[in-house]
Structures are given as structure tokens and as C-alpha cells.
Amino acid sequence: MVQIPEDEHNLDCVLAANREWAAEVAAENPEFFHELAMGQHPKILWIGCSDSRVPPSKICNLDPGSLFVHRNIANVCPHTDTNLLSVVQYAVDSLKVEHIIVAGHYGCGGVNAAMDPHQHNGAIDDWLMHVRDVYHAHKKRLDVLPVEYRGRLLVELNVVKSSFNLAYMSVVQSAWARGQKLAIHGWIYRLEDGILEDLGLMIDGPDKIDEEYRMVAAEH
Template identity: 80%
Template sequence: MAHFPSGEHDLDSVLAANRAWAARVSAEDPDFFHTLAGGQHPKILWIGCSDSRVPPSEICGLHPGELFVHRNIANVCPHSDTNLLAVVQYAVQELKVEHIVVAGHYGCGGVNAAMDPHQHNGAIDDWLMHVRDVYHAHRKRLEAVPAGEPRANLLVEVNVVKSAFNLAHTPIVQKAWARGQKVAIHGWVYRLEDGIIKDLGLLIDGAHKIDAEYRMCAARGE
């Protein structure tokens, strides 16, 4: 794996590292790339933050082809994001993933920026309005804990939970449940300090786990 000093971008070295990696993998398993080219069959859709310190496959100890991934700043799952919805639809309908993991991380720059009223970052600020909406909805709970890292960490967790339920509210997921497809949504948070993933204990595996006003007719069997 290529490692570069902070601020250095040696793309030729990246390409050289890629060739070395491919050669090493081929030596260990001559059929690896041939098998990989034949198609993907991941069981997990990972929806995480774009932060470069949180590489999904690496922190999960998984190989190429074992994790379908979508990432954005602060791992937000708004109903209006057609890019996200296209990923979820493909993962659920075509790949038949069995698990959707919404994965945040403590120390998230997006979450921290959303908590700072003095931040003005153009399009990023517009995007982080989703996180600010979560803060507003849970203001009393959040402001009951000390400001700074404790409050930011709680917002990271609450933001993950909100995104998970947003996914459960989509017709894509609810129609899958209605036809008997196994799909479970989970909420995890990664700790940068030690590399450990915290399971928030959230499991949404059917329409019975969401409020009635969010259930589609198909999910209710109507």
C-alpha cells in the first residue's frame, strides 16, 4: 500500500503501487481477478462518510466484491438524493443485499461543521442542512450533554439513526419487505482512535419497526 507524506500527491507512485498490489494478489490467488470480473455478489450495502480515514472494506477486513459502497459527507440519507436512491435500488433489487449499514464516525468534520453557526461553506453548507435538521429535531436531548466532543459524538449517533430510518421509509426497502425479501438496516459508528466499530444496536428488518404513517400500502399488505 502506498503511503505519502501529508500534502504530497505522487500519482505515478500510486499507479506503481497499484501494479505491485495486482501482482501480489495474482501471485497469491491466480484466479482472483478472473473470478471478480465475473460479477459481484455482496451481502452488505455500506453507506458511510466520505472521510479518507474511514475506508470501508479495509476497516471491515473484507476483500473487493464483498461490500457495495455509497459515501457522502456525514453519511446522510435524504429522501431527495437520487444518487443515493439509485444505489439503494440497485443494491436491494439487483444485488439482493441482505444488510444495509449506515456507518458514521466520531470526529466527523461534517457533523462538527453542522453544529457551528459560523460555518459558511456554500454547497457543503446546503448539504449539511440535513444534519442541522437532525440537531434541531433532537435539540433538547443533545443540549442535555456537555458541549464539544460529547455532544458532537451524540449527534453522530443520532444522525446515523435518522439516516437508517430514512432508508426504511423508502418504497425501495418497503417493497422488498412486502415481497418477502430479507433486508435489515443497521446503525454503526467507527472510532478513529482505535479502529473499532460500535454497533448502536439498531435493527430495522421490517415495516413493523417503523411508525405507521411511514408505511407504504405494499408494506402493510394492502
């Protein structure tokens, strides 16, 4: 495992580690990089937090090419984020992913910041307003909990909210309407032991969302 050097301008060890990794992979499977260069065919779109402690392929023990990934602070899925919308559309329409995983993690700094009205973090405060909306919607339930458990529950509720926001998107509903296999899942990563938890949330069709959010009729 390579450690970033204290001298931030000396990244030669990172480049050297990359070459070592590439050589090891090529020795184990000489065709790996050739096949990878031919195109990507992931079955999973992973939407997670930008936190450096939660690298998707690493914690899932998957090879490059297995996950199509989008990350932002606190794994938020707002309908106004054109970056997110573009990623979802490409993943669903072009790559034909079959699963979208929204992965939060306990101890999320963005979620913790959203619970503290006295913090001032510049532009990030505007972004975290999405998480504060979730906090506000569940305030009575959250405020009776100790701070530690309050943060853990808000992480879970934020994953649920992001998952349903994805299900409300027209690109997702259009895929369902044409009979495309697509399911949205909510997961949580535990930093303390490296384990992923399935929240038991799966949205795999318009029947799993309220009627007022169903924008696309099934194709006949």
C-alpha cells in the first residue's frame, strides 16, 4: 500500500506504484489491459461520497471496468445537477447498467456538517442544503437521538432520499417503460470495519414510487 509522501510535490512514488501495479496485473492476465481498452460494460452505476476513505472498486474488491462511478460530497442526487443527470443517462441509456447503488457511509463529514447550523463552509453550504432538507423533513425523529446515532440515521435517510430522487428521474422511468431491467439500491459503508450494509431498499419499477412522481407511461 503506497502512502502519499509528506512532500506533496514529490509524487514519483505514486507513479512508481502505478507501474508496479500495472506490471503485476499484466503478469497475471496479459490480455487484461487490451480487453479493457476495447470498451466498458459495467452492470453497476455506483453513486457515492467523494470521501477518500471510500474508494468504490477497492471496497467492493472489483476490477477496473466493473463499476461506472459518480461521486460527490454526501452522495446527493438532486434533479438540478446536470453532471449527475448526464452520468445517469449515459449509464442507463448507453451502458445499460442493471443496478444503481447509492452508497452512503457512516461518519460522513458532509452529513455531519449539514446537522450543524453554526458551521460556515462557503459554497459547500449550498450543496449541503439538500441534506439539510432531509434533516428538516425528519427533524422530530432525529432530534430525540444522541448526536452519534442522529448522524448515522441521517446518513441512512439521505441514502433513501437520493435513491428515490433517482427513481423520479425521467431517464430511469423511460428505461422501465421500455422494459429495461434496472433496480436502485441503498447501501451504507461502515468505516470502522470496512463492511457494506444493504438497507433493504430496492426500487425496480414505477410501482415502487408514489403515483404523482410517475412521469413516463409504459410503452405498448
